[in-house]
Amino acid sequence: MLAQQMVNGVLLGATYALFALGFTLIFGVLRVINLTYGFYFSAGAFIALYLTRVLGLNIVLALPLGTIAAGLVAVAMDSLLLPRLRHRRTAELDSLMVTLGAVLALYSIMTAWLGPDIRRFPPGTISADALEILGVRLTAAEGLILLASFVLVAALMALMKFTRLGLAIRALAEKPDAAGLMGINVPATSRIVSFLSGALAGAGGILIGLNFNAIQPYMGESMMLRGFVVIIVGGMGDSRGALVAGLALGIIEVLTAGYIDSGLKETVAFAILVVVLWTRPQGLFGRAVGQRA
Amino acid sequence: MASSLKISGLEVAYGRTDAVRGIDIDVPAGRVVCLIGANGAGKTSTMRAISGLKRPRAGRILLDGADIVGMKPHQIAALGLLQVPEGRQVFAELSIADNLALGAYLVRDAAEQARRLESVLARFPRLRERLGQAAGSLSGGEQQMLALGRALMGGPKVLLLDEPSMGLAPLFVDEIFAIVSDLKREGTTILLVEQNASAALEVSDDAYVLENGRIVLSGQASDVAENPSVAAAYLGG
Numbered sequence: 061m062l063a064q065q066m067v068n069g070v071l072l073g074a075t076y077a078l079f080a081l082g083f084t085l086i087f088g089v090l091r092v093i094n095l096t097y098g099f100y101f102s103a104g105a106f107i108a109l110y111l112t113r114v115l116g117l118n119i120v121l122a123l124p125l126g127t128i129a130a131g132l133v134a135v136a137m138d139s140l141l142l143p144r145l146r147h148r149r150t151a152e153l154d155s156l157m158v159t160l161g162a163v164l165a166l167y168s169i170m171t172a173w174l175g176p177d178i179r180r181f182p183p184g185t186i187s188a189d190a191l192e193i194l195g196v197r198l199t200a201a202e203g204l205i206l207l208a209s210f211v212l213v214a215a216l217m218a219l220m221k222f223t224r225l226g227l228a229i230r231a232l233a234e235k236p237d238a239a240g241l242m243g244i245n246v247p248a249t250s251r252i253v254s255f256l257s258g259a260l261a262g263a264g265g266i267l268i269g270l271n272f273n274a275i276q277p278y279m280g281e282s283m284m285l286r287g288f289v290v291i292i293v294g295g296m297g298d299s300r301g302a303l304v305a306g307l308a309l310g311i312i313e314v315l316t317a318g319y320i321d322s323g324l325k326e327t328v329a330f331a332i333l334v335v336v337l338w339t340r341p342q343g344l345f346g347r348a349v350g351q352r353a
Numbered sequence: 354m355a356s357s358l359k360i361s362g363l364e365v366a367y368g369r370t371d372a373v374r375g376i377d378i379d380v381p382a383g384r385v386v387c388l389i390g391a392n393g394a395g396k397t398s399t400m401r402a403i404s405g406l407k408r409p410r411a412g413r414i415l416l417d418g419a420d421i422v423g424m425k426p427h428q429i430a431a432l433g434l435l436q437v438p439e440g441r442q443v444f445a446e447l448s449i450a451d452n453l454a455l456g457a458y459l460v461r462d463a464a465e466q467a468r469r470l471e472s473v474l475a476r477f478p479r480l481r482e483r484l485g486q487a488a489g490s491l492s493g494g495e496q497q498m499l500a501l502g503r504a505l506m507g508g509p510k511v512l513l514l515d516e517p518s519m520g521l522a523p524l525f526v527d528e529i530f531a532i533v534s535d536l537k538r539e540g541t542t543i544l545l546v547e548q549n550a551s552a553a554l555e556v557s558d559d560a561y562v563l564e565n566g567r568i569v570l571s572g573q574a575s576d577v578a579e580n581p582s583v584a585a586a587y588l589g590g
């Protein structure tokens with residue numbers, strides 16, 4: 061029982077980590093709190109739904125295509141909203157207000173267009189087979205979720221650490237002007253960051269949609285609450301922290317629902333957030349702000 | 354290899370504040386030209402306009418005769434016009450090796466990158482043992498060496514130095530100016546901004562004195578150094 065709960069927790073946590081990684085990436089690099097980020101989660105799920113339902117694609121194809129499409133949606137939205145905000149002294153607060161307005165508008169347009177009902181992937185989108193190892197059940201969908209989360213997180217980490225693009229992104233995150241002086245195309249690199257973050261959100265949406273087999277326009281919103289918990293607990297802009305905090309949140313939610321009460325899982329998540337903010341405002345792994353640079 | 358830089362009628366403004374009010378500066382290929390002036394005179398605004406970080410309100414900036422006004426910073430860097438910005442601006446959270454690699458960001462040839470890294474490390478031996486350390490762990494003087502090395506990794510055709518000696522211990526100040534002399538001997542075109550006027554005038558061929566956004570005096574560095582008003586205002590005598 062506990063082993064099964066842990067597996068379910070890791071499964072949920074892996075998607076949280078994926079989602080939070082994209083959120084913390086865009087904050088860490090562009091220094092804006094981008095609330096439209098939750099929309100890319102919903103967009104990814106709906107695009108994958110369209111690809112499987114209408115075009116009849118296999119989920120193994122719909123997942124990468126939906127991920128890329130969500131990234132492109134993010135590039136379009138972010139290029140429209142963020143450049144004007146970034147250069148203000150009050151960028152962090154202004155971006156909160158502007159992207160909040162934008163994301164509410166996007167959700168209502170989506171709801172007006174597609175309806176508020178919960179949609180499901182068509183039967184047979186993914187094999188119903190399950191694996192049973194030592195009494196722990198893992199369905200094909202769950203296997204795909206684990207594999208995809210792991211591959212995407214590893215790919216992003218490798219990109220950031222080992223490639224020329226990753227070096228440019230890290231430089232841009234720290235000092236945009238100096239990055240420009242190095243010959244880095246700052247606007248283009250910012251668009252790539254939007255793409256990567258939107259793609260991670262979209263992949264998260266598709267995987268959560270698969271996990272619960274429920275897709276709905278506002279699904280990105282409840283995810284954003286968790287995104288906030290994860291990136292604040294993990295330390296704003298800290299990708300390692302986002303991974304650990306995301307996994308932990310998934311496990312805690314599943315254990316709370318399993319052993320205490322499923323109605324309390326949000327309460328527990330936010331209690332953790334409050335305690336972390338009181339005791340370690342810089343996040344679990346972060347250095348105090350004064351210690352930076 | 355070395356290029357020339359010619360600025361004419363340059364004006365830079367922030368809202369209603371005029372920082373630079375129509376200046377002309379001529380930096381011939383292979384020469385060292387210094388721009389001296391008090392705090393707030395408009396030196397950094399001039400440098401940021403040249404590198405494309407701040408769009409000038411008016412004027413022309415010619416690199417080998419071609420106007421670069423309106424180009425983006427990365428396009429200007431790609432032309433070989435490289436700046437060591439005020440306050441060094443090293444990437445403190447990245448390693449020294451990564452900082453130097455960023456200096457050669459536009460150099461695609463790995464062998465050429467390695468060759469430049471070798472020559473930069475020969476010039477700044479202190480950086481060699483510390484390649485893996487975060488740049489933020491270096492002292493101010495060492496960070497300035499890193500910022501210089503980073504710019505040299507890009508193979509500058511014109512090098513812009515914005516107050517490289519600012520806030521440094523005297524030993525490091527001497528070292529910085531010694532390096533500027535070396536670069537001059539090697540034929541690098543340099544525009545040097547300084548508040549340390551005596552050292553700057555000593556190393557430069559030509560000099561411009563900036564006051565409140567206007568050039569109030571210019572000429573050969575040795576003549577400018579002997580001008581009584583410069584001596585009174587900038588050379589402490």
Ligand SMILES: Nc1ncnc2c1ncn2[C@@H]1O[C@H](COP(=O)(O)OP(=O)(O)O)[C@@H](O)[C@H]1O
Nearest residue numbers: 367370372390391392393394395396397398399
């Ligand atoms: N980002 C900015 N916004 C508004 N005013 C600025 C800005 N940067 C510089 N200034 C103003 O422009 C003038 C010239 O500044 P600056 O070019 O930095 O001079 P210097 O480098 O010679 O010390 C000063 O009056 C300064 O206050």
Ligand SMILES: [Mg+2]
Nearest residue numbers: 396397398439
């Ligand atoms: Mg200055």
